Amino acid sequence: MKSQKKYFIKTFGCQMNVYDSWRIAAMLDARGMVASKDVADADVIILNTCSVREKATNKVFSELGRIRDAKKSGALFGIVGCVARETGAKAFHRIPDLNFVLGPQSYHRLPQILENPDAKLLNIDLGGLEKFDEMPQIVHAPVVSYIPIQEGCNHCCTYCIVPYTRGPELSRSFNDVIRDTLHAAKTGAIEICFLGQNVNGYKYTDENGKIYRLSDLIRETAKMPEIQRIRFTSSYPTEMTDDLIQMFKTEHKLLPFLNMPIQSGSPDVLKRMNRPYSLDAYIKIINKLRDARPDIQISSDFIVGFPGETDNDFEQTLKIAEQIKYINSYSFKYSPRPHTAAALMPNQIPENIKRERLAVLDSALNEIQRKFNEKCIGKTLPCLCEGADKTGHHLIYRTPYMQQCIVACPKDTACPTMANIKITAANRASLRGEYVKN
Ligand code: SAH
Ligand code: F3S
Numbered sequence: 001m002k003s004q005k006k007y008f009i010k011t012f013g014c015q016m017n018v019y020d021s022w023r024i025a026a027m028l029d030a031r032g033m034v035a036s037k038d039v040a041d042a043d044v045i046i047l048n049t050c051s052v053r054e055k056a057t058n059k060v061f062s063e064l065g066r067i068r069d070a071k072k073s074g075a076l077f078g079i080v081g082c083v084a085r086e087t088g089a090k091a092f093h094r095i096p097d098l099n100f101v102l103g104p105q106s107y108h109r110l111p112q113i114l115e116n117p118d119a120k121l122l123n124i125d126l127g128g129l130e131k132f133d134e135m136p137q138i139v140h141a142p143v144v145s146y147i148p149i150q151e152g153c154n155h156c157c158t159y160c161i162v163p164y165t166r167g168p169e170l171s172r173s174f175n176d177v178i179r180d181t182l183h184a185a186k187t188g189a190i191e192i193c194f195l196g197q198n199v200n201g202y203k204y205t206d207e208n209g210k211i212y213r214l215s216d217l218i219r220e221t222a223k224m225p226e227i228q229r230i231r232f233t234s235s236y237p238t239e240m241t242d243d244l245i246q247m248f249k250t251e252h253k254l255l256p257f258l259n260m261p262i263q264s265g266s267p268d269v270l271k272r273m274n275r276p277y278s279l280d281a282y283i284k285i286i287n288k289l290r291d292a293r294p295d296i297q298i299s300s301d302f303i304v305g306f307p308g309e310t311d312n313d314f315e316q317t318l319k320i321a322e323q324i325k326y327i328n329s330y331s332f333k334y335s336p337r338p339h340t341a342a343a344l345m346p347n348q349i350p351e352n353i354k355r356e357r358l359a360v361l362d363s364a365l366n367e368i369q370r371k372f373n374e375k376c377i378g379k380t381l382p383c384l385c386e387g388a389d390k391t392g393h394h395l396i397y398r399t400p401y402m403q404q405c406i407v408a409c410p411k412d413t414a415c416p417t418m419a420n421i422k423i424t425a426a427n428r429a430s431l432r433g434e435y436v437k438n
Contacts, residue, residue, distance in 0.1 A: 005033045008042035012060065013050025015233065016104075016166075016195050017081055019146040021048045023135045024080070024107060030136040031114070039067055044076045044114070048107075049083035051161055053335035057083050064095050076100070076117055080107040082165035085124045086338065092120065104166055105151070108134040126152075126167035132176065137183055143417065144386065144398075145189035149177050149217060150196035155236060157263070158274045158341040159303060159334060162197055169197075171204045174212040174220075181221050190417060191229040191384055192221055200235040200244055215243040222253045228418060229253060229384060229400070234301075235260045238277050240285045248293035255400045256293050260285075261301035265320030266313035269306050272345070279320065286324060297372070297401045298324060302331040304361055305354030307345035309334075314357050318364055327372045328402060329365045333358050366428050373403060373426035380436050381405075383421045397421055397433070405431040 007028045011021040024046060025035060036042045045067055050056040060083045071077055078084075078100030079091060085103035092098055100113045103124035108131040113121040129151060138145075150171040153163045181192055194217060196202060202214040214232060221230055230253045237260055247254050262282055264270055270277070289296050302317060321329070333354040336343035376399070383397035383405055395415055397405040405421055421433035 005043040006036035006041055007033050007044040007046065008036050008039050009046045009048065010063065011048045012056060013048075013052065013082065015146050015193070016148060016151070016197070017048045017050060019148055019195060020081065020104065020107060020131075021046075022138050022142075022146075023131070024048070024110065026136045026138045027108075027110065029139070031111075039070045040072060042071070042075055045071055046077070046110075047079045047081075047083075049079050049081040051082040051086040051165055051337070053332060054337065055335065057086065061094060064098070068095060068097060076113060078102065078113070078121070080104070080110075082161070085126075085165040086161065088124050089122055092122070105129070105131060107131060129170050129172055132172060132180075137180075139187065141184035141187040141189040143188060143384065144191040144193060145181075145184040146193050146195050147177060147181050147184065148172070148195045149199060149214070149232075150202045153197040154201070155198060156274055158272065158345070159306065159337065161337040161340055164339040166197055169201060171196075171202050174204050174206065174216065177217055178220055181217075181227075182224065185224045185226040189227065191231070192227055194218075194230075194232040196232075197234065198236050198239065199232045200239040200241070213241070213243060215241075215247050218244075218247050218251055218254055222251045227253065229255050231255045231257060231402075233259045237262070237275075237282050237285055240289070242288075245285075245288050245292050248289060248296060255402070256296040257299070257401050258289065258296060259299045259301075262320060262324070263301060263303050264306065264309075264313065265317035266309070267316075269309055269313050272308060273303075273306060273342070283324075297327045299328040299402075300324070300326045300330075302329060302361060302365075303334050304331060304357040305334040305349040307334070307342055307349065308347040309349055309357075314360075318361065321361065321364055321368065325368050325372070326365065327369055329369075331358060331361050331365060370426075370428040372401075373428065373431055376401075376403070376423045376431060377426055378423065380420050380422045381433075383419055383433070385415060385417050385419070399423075399431065403431050404429070405433045407433050407435065410435060 009021050011017050049060045076099045078098050080102045081104050084101045091101045100121040105126050106123040109123050152167040152169045154169045156163050204212045381399045383399050386396050394406050420436040422436050423431050423433045425432040
């Protein structure tokens with residue numbers, strides 16, 4: 001009997017990549033292959049890559065070097081995603097034995113290389129979301145299921161390579177998104193996370209001219225009895241329209257948690273970043289959100305050391321972080337990227353200053369997060385189980401604010417997927433809790 005072929009997929013970067021990898025795995029499963037954790041054992045090796053910072057791109061190439069040495073002869077290997085789009089044919093010059101280089105909107109062409117393994121396959125075209133329709137569905141949806149609703153970005157922040165790698169904004173049709181969401185609900189999903197580079201910019205016009213927004217998707221999804229929690233990421237501040245804000249008031253399945261990156265607290269830096277909102281406008285949106293849902297918590301992304309950032313600019317970032325009290329944030333040193341305007345700006349900031357500023361911001365953000373976590377002690381929160389920890393003796397739950405909460409496994413009963421958990425202890429990174437008897 002012929003042994004089953006194996007595949008190895010490693011995913012870097014954002015949730016969109018995680019989702020794309022699920023679909024690639026579903027396609028390979030449908031062709032009778034099985035997943036393997038061992039590169040040396042795999043017949044097909046795929047890195048799904050991220051190019052948002054230089055370090056991310058470098059990581060991919062060092063990993064490719066390692067894989068080239070470890071893989072068995074004859075195994076197909078290649079890259080998909082944003083590094084493929086960023087490097088294109090040059091990837092074949094750097095690693096000549098690569099078999100395929102497929103951009104984020106052309107990974108549905110993978111079957112071509114499986115059928116013709118002696119060829120080289122390069123496709124980094126943009127311009128369509130056919131991949132979502134051409135690839136087989138995920139058979140059993142994860143408990144937390146990502147559903148992409150739009151891809152690409154029209155904002156063109158001057159530091160960001162995403163508009164180049166993922167292209168201009170494209171929204172999927174309302175019916176396609178609802179079909180995929182329903183499929184996820186029927187096959188295991190309890191939480192839906194809608195995805196898009198500019199998720200709240202979702203806008204789909206049907207053949208009768210009817211316009212659908214993210215609020216319509218949330219309203220329709222909230223009707224599905226299997227789905228208990230809904231969230232979405234990442235949001236652009238000025239696209240937080242009133243219909244969407246109102247969802248936080250009317251749809252209780254929508255979690256009271258929102259990632260809405262501010263990037264910097266300095267109006268000058270924001271202008272050079274081409275993020276044309278004032279701090280007042282940003283704060284006004286937060287206030288509206290808090291009016292709609294008083295317990296809503298916000299998370300942000302920050303970039304430190306953007307070209308020309310002064311000590312005073314940086315102080316303003318610290319100030320806004322303290323003012324908004326972001327409970328969970330990602331902060332990055334600015335990284336010059338090809339195809340971006342900021343890479344060519346004067347007054348690039350030296351690495352040591354970037355490093356210092358990042359450490360100061362991180363410690364301020366950690367402190368805010370720790371305080372919020374400690375404030376949760378004594379509260380009872382409805383939490384969703386995401387699986388066991390490494391020891392197998394504890395379960396990891398997510399609170400409605402996306403905090404991780406560790407709970408000892410119950411001895412006598414099955415582990416509930418959704419449970420009311422009383423928070424008993426907290427530190428910066430996580431909470432501890434216990435089941436509340438209903
Ligand atoms: N809205 C997008 C954001 C993409 S990039 C999405 O979620 O898909 C994610 C974050 O990386 C950005 O919010 C920004 O803070 C950071 N980032 C983007 N380009 C960067 C660069 N050149 N250097 C450092 N950080 C960057
Ligand atoms: Fe990038 Fe700015 Fe869009 S961070 S993804 S260009 S909103």
